[in-house]
Amino acid sequence: MNAPVIGRKLQSVENGMFDHPEFRGHEQVVFGHDRASGLFTIIAVHDTRLGPALGGCRMWAYASSAEALTDALRLSRGMTYKNALAGLDLGGGKAVIIGDARSAKTPELLAAFGAQVDRLGGTYITAEDVGISAPDMEIVATRTDHVRGTRATGLGDPSPYTALGVFCGIRAALRHRFGSDSLEGRRVCVKGLGHVGMDLAGQLHRAGARLVLADIHKPTLEDAAARFGAEVVAADAAHAADVDVFAPCALGAGLNDETIPQIRAGIVAGAANNQLAEERHDEALRERGILYAPDYAINAGGVISIALATPGGDDALVRSKVEAIDETLTRIFERAERLSLPTQQVADTLAEERLAAA
Numbered sequence: 001m002n003a004p005v006i007g008r009k010l011q012s013v014e015n016g017m018f019d020h021p022e023f024r025g026h027e028q029v030v031f032g033h034d035r036a037s038g039l040f041t042i043i044a045v046h047d048t049r050l051g052p053a054l055g056g057c058r059m060w061a062y063a064s065s066a067e068a069l070t071d072a073l074r075l076s077r078g079m080t081y082k083n084a085l086a087g088l089d090l091g092g093g094k095a096v097i098i099g100d101a102r103s104a105k106t107p108e109l110l111a112a113f114g115a116q117v118d119r120l121g122g123t124y125i126t127a128e129d130v131g132i133s134a135p136d137m138e139i140v141a142t143r144t145d146h147v148r149g150t151r152a153t154g155l156g157d158p159s160p161y162t163a164l165g166v167f168c169g170i171r172a173a174l175r176h177r178f179g180s181d182s183l184e185g186r187r188v189c190v191k192g193l194g195h196v197g198m199d200l201a202g203q204l205h206r207a208g209a210r211l212v213l214a215d216i217h218k219p220t221l222e223d224a225a226a227r228f229g230a231e232v233v234a235a236d237a238a239h240a241a242d243v244d245v246f247a248p249c250a251l252g253a254g255l256n257d258e259t260i261p262q263i264r265a266g267i268v269a270g271a272a273n274n275q276l277a278e279e280r281h282d283e284a285l286r287e288r289g290i291l292y293a294p295d296y297a298i299n300a301g302g303v304i305s306i307a308l309a310t311p312g313g314d315d316a317l318v319r320s321k322v323e324a325i326d327e328t329l330t331r332i333f334e335r336a337e338r339l340s341l342p343t344q345q346v347a348d349t350l351a352e353e354r355l356a357a358a
């Protein structure tokens with residue numbers, strides 16, 4: 001991308017910030033540029049009523065700076081809700097770096113990003129996200145203390161904690177739906193066998209579940225199927241598998257007008273972010289009698305581990321907080337049933353209640 005062009009586009013977007021469709025009372029949005037390294041970053045602080053805004057930094061080859069702003073606004077608000085519902089004393093924020101992580105990421109650019117974060121004086125705490133790895137965060141940390149998930153502050157890869165939270169969430173959903181959280185003989189379809197999905201599949205297998213697996217990466221799928229004695233299903237048919245639980249652990253927007261009528265599972269509970277293609281799809285799931293575990297409630301294990309880990313500390317506190325996702329989801333399911341509301345709407349309300357009380 002040509003730097004001066006980006007600069008002009010950012011200027012024009014900034015002028016329209018408060019009219020932006022994704023603007024929802026964000027407290028601060030910072031547009032950062034570093035001439036020497038070519039850094040273009042947007043840091044969005046949505047809400048700090050519960051504490052400093054924690055949220056990852058995403059590096060992506062956005063087609064335009066307007067697209068990057070949209071992502072920063074939307075994702076930072078999502079972090080406010082996720083952190084509030086997870087019971088963390090942290091607000092919501094997110095950073096995006098405009099550029100291709102494979103070709104444009106340099107130590108100088110990461111250090112310059114760290115300097116931008118530092119300028120916010122702790123209002124925003126950064127962590128890894130898509131395109132930014134744990135080693136990258138070590139470089140960011142050379143310029144700011146407002147970083148989590150580094151060797152000095154964390155327990156390492158958050159994915160096992162995310163998987164643990166999803167496993168606990170699936171049990172909560174089973175208990176609510178069937179009166180027993182036993183996985184013995186339950187059929188579960190896991191779509192996406194990456195860092196989270198593979199770990200989750202292992203936990204489900206050990207607990208006695210019968211697995212149906214899907215992934216677009218054939219070697220991964222074949223390896224998992226052999227290890228867990230699982231059936232395989234085509235990735236684009238996974239949502240329609242004849243199972244008790246469908247666990248989407250790949251990309252978002254998988255629950256939409258086309259897929260929802262085809263879902264045979266009574267429960268949808270997985271790690272993927274932004275599973276609903278549109279907000280109204282939570283009601284579509286409810287109408288079909290499908291119990292949906294809101295994505296940001298069930299996949300909060302990773303952020304809990306990032307937020308609460310202490311250097312060299314054991315992970316007992318973190319694990320107990322992650323396991324409490326079971327209770328959070330149970331509250332959501334019970335309230336949704338009592339009020340005949342979709343579960344995502346109830347999750348949003350619970351998060352908003354906590355924010356309002358802060």
Ligand SMILES: NC(=O)c1ccc[n+]([C@@H]2O[C@H](COP(=O)([O-])OP(=O)(O)OC[C@H]3O[C@@H](n4cnc5c(N)ncnc54)[C@H](O)[C@@H]3O)[C@@H](O)[C@H]2O)c1
Nearest residue numbers: 158159162192193194195196215216235250271272273302
């Ligand atoms: N890693 C975490 O701690 C964490 C935390 C919260 C949310 N999430 C969300 O969980 C999801 C999985 O995260 P991850 O870290 O395991 O990612 P990952 O990149 O390690 O794994 C994703 C897997 O999904 C597969 N995949 C991609 N598209 C697919 C498709 N259309 N059909 C089937 N499989 C497909 C990939 O081949 C890969 O194996 C993402 O949506 C992520 O945003 C992850």
